Amino acid sequence: MFGPFRITNPLSGGLLWKIPWRLSPTQKARQRKRLRAVDQVIETVTNALAKKGETLKSLDRWKAEMPTEAEMLPRDKYTMFDRKAKRYRKGIHKLPKWTRVSQRINPPGF
Amino acid sequence: MSYFRITLHRSAIGLPKRTRGVLAALGLHRRGQLVFHPVSAQFAGMIMKVKELVRVDEVDRPLTRREVYVERRPEPGFWVESARGAFQQGQEGGQQVGGGEEGEVRL
Numbered sequence A: 001m002f003g004p005f006r007i008t009n010p011l012s013g014g015l016l017w018k019i020p021w022r023l024s025p026t027q028k029a030r031q032r033k034r035l036r037a038v039d040q041v042i043e044t045v046t047n048a049l050a051k052k053g054e055t056l057k058s059l060d061r062w063k064a065e066m067p068t069e070a071e072m073l074p075r076d077k078y079t080m081f082d083r084k085a086k087r088y089r090k091g092i093h094k095l096p097k098w099t100r101v102s103q104r105i106n107p108p109g110f
Numbered sequence B: 001m002s003y004f005r006i007t008l009h010r011s012a013i014g015l016p017k018r019t020r021g022v023l024a025a026l027g028l029h030r031r032g033q034l035v036f037h038p039v040s041a042q043f044a045g046m047i048m049k050v051k052e053l054v055r056v057d058e059v060d061r062p063l064t065r066r067e068v069y070v071e072r073r074p075e076p077g078f079w080v081e082s083a084r085g086a087f088q089q090g091q092e093g094g095q096q097v098g099g100g101e102e103g104e105v106r107l
Helices: A023-053 A057-066 A074-078 B015-028 B043-048 B067-074 B083-089
Strands: A079-081 A089-091 B005-010 B035-037 B054-058
Touching: A023 A074, A023 B005, A023 B043, A023 B054, A057 A079, A057 B043, A074 A079, A079 B035, B015 B043
Parallel strands: none
Antiparallel strands: A079 A089, B005 B035, B005 B054
């Protein structure tokens, strides 16, 4: 009845592994914090290189393509495009390693 | 000459080998580790590869091991916030009550 191998619905065969379809408010707050942390790194590197007068292709490309946390829409912060999902959106927490990868932009129109 | 002060904040467990290789090239092997590298496009590019995992500051000079140790060492002693009243009234019960920061009292 108790212990690690008790019979629960997820363990007794079948596919019943419940992941909530949306993020909780605290998960969303932490997601915003992580986005801002990456923005901070980008800003620091930009300022440091600007002082030395050097340029970096990957940095220029990031700044041209990626919006900052403040510029992003809530739907892009917490959800992402999925061609198989109803209305073409799924929670960003379905993305593998989602707390350690940058997923900011989605196909236009979706 | 300025330096990047790079701290590994998030672990690279389960991330691609390339990412872990970049961390190893930066000299970051464990979480919380601190390294200094000169500001240059080369190191900036490496930081860009692992920007989700690190915290970066720009500093004038790299800290020595001793300075890092001193910076990380917690302050000695302890803070008693309830002693605020005692501080305002002066010394009570033979305790030495010294002033700390605003809003805090240090015994």
